[in-house]
Amino acid sequence: MVNNLAFTEDLQSDERYLDGEMMANMVRGGAANLRSNAREVNDLNVFPVPDGDTGDNMSMTMEGGVAALEGVDSNSLADVMEHISRGMLLGARGNSGVILSQFFAGMNKGFTACEKADAHIVGSALEEGVKQAYSSVITPTEGTILTVAREAVEYAVSRIDDNTTIPALFSDLTTEMYASLQRTPEILEVLKEAGVIDSGGAGLFYIMLGFSKILQGEEIEAAIVSAQAPKAAAVNLDAFGPDSEMSYGYCTEMLLRLQNAKVDIDAFDVSVIIEYLSSIGDSIVCVKNDSIVKLHVHTLTPGNVLTFCQQFGEALTVKIENMNVQHSEVEAAKTPAPAAKREKPVKEHGTVAVASGDGIADLFRQLGVDAVVSGGQTQNPSAQDFLSAFEEVGAKHIYVFPNNGNIVMAAKQAGQLYDKGEVHVIESKDLGQGYAAISSLNFQSDDAELIAAQLTEAMGYVKTGAISTSIRDADISGVHIETGDYIGFMGKEMLVSCKDLDKAAEELLVKMGVDTGEVYMVTAFTGIDAPADVIESLETYMAENFPDVEFYTVAGGQEVYPFIFVAE
Amino acid sequence: MRNYVLSCCSTADLSKEHFEAREIYYLCFHYTMDGVERLDDLGQSMPFDQFYAAMVAGADTKTSQVSAGEYMEHFEKFLSQGKDILHVTLSSGISGSHMSAKAAVKELEKKYPDRKICIIDSLGASSGYGLIMDTLADLRDGGMGFEELSAWVEENKLKMHHWFFSSDLTFFVKGGRVSKTAGAIGGLLGICPLLNMDLEGHLIPREKIRPKKRVIQRIVEMMKEHADNGADYNGKCYISQSACYEDARAVADLVEAAFPKLNGKVEINHIGTTIGSHTGPGTVALFFWGDKRAD
Numbered sequence: 001m002v003n004n005l006a007f008t009e010d011l012q013s014d015e016r017y018l019d020g021e022m023m024a025n026m027v028r029g030g031a032a033n034l035r036s037n038a039r040e041v042n043d044l045n046v047f048p049v050p051d052g053d054t055g056d057n058m059s060m061t062m063e064g065g066v067a068a069l070e071g072v073d074s075n076s077l078a079d080v081m082e083h084i085s086r087g088m089l090l091g092a093r094g095n096s097g098v099i100l101s102q103f104f105a106g107m108n109k110g111f112t113a114c115e116k117a118d119a120h121i122v123g124s125a126l127e128e129g130v131k132q133a134y135s136s137v138i139t140p141t142e143g144t145i146l147t148v149a150r151e152a153v154e155y156a157v158s159r160i161d162d163n164t165t166i167p168a169l170f171s172d173l174t175t176e177m178y179a180s181l182q183r184t185p186e187i188l189e190v191l192k193e194a195g196v197i198d199s200g201g202a203g204l205f206y207i208m209l210g211f212s213k214i215l216q217g218e219e220i221e222a223a224i225v226s227a228q229a230p231k232a233a234a235v236n237l238d239a240f241g242p243d244s245e246m247s248y249g250y251c252t253e254m255l256l257r258l259q260n261a262k263v264d265i266d267a268f269d270v271s272v273i274i275e276y277l278s279s280i281g282d283s284i285v286c287v288k289n290d291s292i293v294k295l296h297v298h299t300l301t302p303g304n305v306l307t308f309c310q311q312f313g314e315a316l317t318v319k320i321e322n323m324n325v326q327h328s329e330v331e332a333a334k335t336p337a338p339a340a341k342r343e344k345p346v347k348e349h350g351t352v353a354v355a356s357g358d359g360i361a362d363l364f365r366q367l368g369v370d371a372v373v374s375g376g377q378t379q380n381p382s383a384q385d386f387l388s389a390f391e392e393v394g395a396k397h398i399y400v401f402p403n404n405g406n407i408v409m410a411a412k413q414a415g416q417l418y419d420k421g422e423v424h425v426i427e428s429k430d431l432g433q434g435y436a437a438i439s440s441l442n443f444q445s446d447d448a449e450l451i452a453a454q455l456t457e458a459m460g461y462v463k464t465g466a467i468s469t470s471i472r473d474a475d476i477s478g479v480h481i482e483t484g485d486y487i488g489f490m491g492k493e494m495l496v497s498c499k500d501l502d503k504a505a506e507e508l509l510v511k512m513g514v515d516t517g518e519v520y521m522v523t524a525f526t527g528i529d530a531p532a533d534v535i536e537s538l539e540t541y542m543a544e545n546f547p548d549v550e551f552y553t554v555a556g557g558q559e560v561y562p563f564i565f566v567a568e
Numbered sequence: 569m570r571n572y573v574l575s576c577c578s579t580a581d582l583s584k585e586h587f588e589a590r591e592i593y594y595l596c597f598h599y600t601m602d603g604v605e606r607l608d609d610l611g612q613s614m615p616f617d618q619f620y621a622a623m624v625a626g627a628d629t630k631t632s633q634v635s636a637g638e639y640m641e642h643f644e645k646f647l648s649q650g651k652d653i654l655h656v657t658l659s660s661g662i663s664g665s666h667m668s669a670k671a672a673v674k675e676l677e678k679k680y681p682d683r684k685i686c687i688i689d690s691l692g693a694s695s696g697y698g699l700i701m702d703t704l705a706d707l708r709d710g711g712m713g714f715e716e717l718s719a720w721v722e723e724n725k726l727k728m729h730h731w732f733f734s735s736d737l738t739f740f741v742k743g744g745r746v747s748k749t750a751g752a753i754g755g756l757l758g759i760c761p762l763l764n765m766d767l768e769g770h771l772i773p774r775e776k777i778r779p780k781k782r783v784i785q786r787i788v789e790m791m792k793e794h795a796d797n798g799a800d801y802n803g804k805c806y807i808s809q810s811a812c813y814e815d816a817r818a819v820a821d822l823v824e825a826a827f828p829k830l831n832g833k834v835e836i837n838h839i840g841t842t843i844g845s846h847t848g849p850g851t852v853a854l855f856f857w858g859d860k861r862a863d
Binding site (some may be wrong): 246363439440441444452461494520521523550552554568 | 781
């Protein structure tokens with residue numbers, strides 16, 4: 001079977017229907033297109049600090065869908081979409097990633113029992129996607145990915161008639177989506193002030209553009225670059241023992257750099273490779289872009305692939321995986337582990353917290369957190385990361401501290417997937433709220449609702465301020481900022497911009513109210529970029545000027561923010 | 569003429585003068601510090617500041633129970649004068665002295681068959697136990713008889729609220745009075761656990777609060793929530809503290825402001841050496857009459 005990603009004739013044979021194989025290709029293409037534009041999406045950050053991550057989050061969420069396609073050989077749209085949807089739900093990171101995964105989950109509903117779908121059905125599925133995306137957010141904000149999705153789908157659906165082809169439908173969709181995206185700053189003031197368009201909407205646009213390109217038969221450049229698996233799954237070595245028989249072969253992938261010394265690169269035709277691969281394996285993908293060839297084959301003799309291809313060039317990367325092992329993992333994932341395997345007594349109450357920085361993670365553990373999920377502003381954990389932590393804790397009631405507004409939804413999504421107990425997401429939006437709540441951990445009452453309410457109440461007494469460095473000139477909330485300045489802010493409120501770190505820190509502390517008598521204590525989490533002498537001078541500054549305020553420093557070890565202050 | 573005495577232990581943490589003025593008889597507990605046996609005698613033989621300074625410096629303190637023999641000796645002073653005894657003990661939730669007292673009574677019943685000795689488990693400690701004794705003295709002075717008073721204290725003792733905080737639970741955990749897991753957070757970056765005494769007279773950490781200024785407010789909120797008649801509370805209020813008078817004073821100021829009908833000023837006592845061996849320095853405890861403890 002030859003499955004040449006972008007050029008296969010029969011994929012375009014009937015443009016009035018969308019089938020499973022095409023959907024899979026579209027998702028791969030959409031993921032690839034977003035991946036190559038992820039940085040641009042990241043930079044659509046309302047604050048001029050290098051912590052934008054919407055592009056990465058959405059990209060990783062898409063990769064979850066792509067990875068779930070591995071080994072799926074059905075051409076049924078419903079089957080394929082079911083895999084994509086589940087993979088994305090688990091892979092979801094960040095609020096935009098969660099919304100995106102819900103959009104696809106809604107589409108999945110719309111494709112229930114569909115072998116293939118015409119434009120009417122696809123239109124309804126897209127509407128279902130918009131509906132589910134909206135319902136995943138408690139208070140939907142307009143001017144975001146939600147608006148962009150809704151307006152584009154409304155427009156595209158309005159133009160559907162009995163002759164509408166799938167490529168035409170997605171072409172309408174992307175056209176309107178682009179226009180809608182440009183309107184987001186008119187709807188959302190913070191975007192206008194920052195001079196950016198909505199990042200989540202932009203991410204969705206790049207995905208849909210990828211869909212559209214695949215449907216038009218275009219090649220997507222980034223598709224050639226190997227997908228970076230977010231985290232290498234641990235290999236179960238027992239899945240292939242000394243007496244096991246190799247039946248599935250090796251999933252073999254290679255990026256080949258054609259060499260002028262060996263071939264005429266421009267004239268080189270990949271069909272020679274495809275022909276050879278067909279003789280030793282199946283599930284073949286082989287694409288050439290300039291001097292790079294990406295190939296994928298399932299074969300019992302991966303060594304031959306390398307030897308053969310070396311006639312034409314040299315390998316850039318090679319990946320060879322034993323599919324008997326992979327297969328057993330897929331099987332293991334399908335059948336839940338027998339209950340007897342878990343000897344650990346089930347805890348009544350457990351906790352999971354997100355922390356970025358080793359110091360913060362250690363402190364949380366000391367305060368009684370059972371599992372720390374690493375991540376933070378620039379690296380949001382996925383729903384799967386949460387789910388793994390929940391499984392590890394295995395308690396009947398799990399209290400989760402996302403400690404970042406952009407992580408709350410992924411935590412909730414994972415909570416719905418956890419089947420061994422109830423997950424209570426304590427919606428801590430920043431480090432301070434999480435620290436306050438975690439410090440008050442107390443399961444004495446044994447009443448989950450009461451515990452959750454008390455933890456939530458404990459968050460009410462803190463303010464969190466952070467210092468970072470500006471990556472562009474800006475004027476925000478009356479603060480003039482130049483590139484490279486140290487800027488201090490609380491949540492979405494920009495407060496301070498200074499050339500010196502110590503001055504910026506001092507000014508931010510004052511803005512946080514250390515001089516009002518209402519702040520009793522400040523905990524300073526120092527980042528990896530906080531110089532020791534600045535920390536020391538800040539301690540002296542506080543002791544001399546505000547002796548009544550208890551001041552503690554904790555080596556937090558976080559990136560991006562030299563200081564995070566928690567005032568209580 | 570009254571024919572009974574009120575008796576308790578030194579762990580009720582009132583001053584010597586207070587006990588004497590109210591005619592409340594007390595039996596001294598004892599403890600050892602660095603192997604030397606000492607008497608828990610309301611700060612007479614060793615000033616409290618000196619005691620807590622020694623603890624901070626690492627002195628090893630151990631409390632030991634009052635034996636049945638000592639109780640017998642204490643009780644006999646009154647029995648031999650033909651008086652009955654209403655003796656209230658330190659909470660059985662934190663001390664075995666209640667058992668010793670009961671054992672002593674069993675022995676003495678044979679020798680003094682006509683005398684009555686009533687042993688009541690206070691399910692309280694420190695000046696909360698002290699405030700129970702002071703209230704009993706009021707009722708006694710009001711003419712309440714032995715039987716009636718014994719029934720009254722049994723009926724009302726769980727209405728004595730004990731709320732306290734400490735900036736460090738190390739000593740609580742060391743002395744086994746607070747479970748290790750509950751106490752693990754003591755002293756961590758300004759967290760002050762707020763504890764109270766439960767139905768069974770055990771010390772239970774209820775909330776973890778940071779920083780100290782907020783726990784000072786919180787403990788007064790607890791009093792507003794639980795005191796008889798809320799803000800109109802017109803009973804007495806005692807505080808006991810271990811080497812942290814300023815914190816205790818801050819609580820007292822808030823209490824006096826919040827409860828204008830209070831019976832007198834807040835009385836601030838020292839946490840004595842027995843209780844103090846388990847709290848260490850830095851504990852402030854607030855006591856008042858309120859609703860019956862729920863758990």
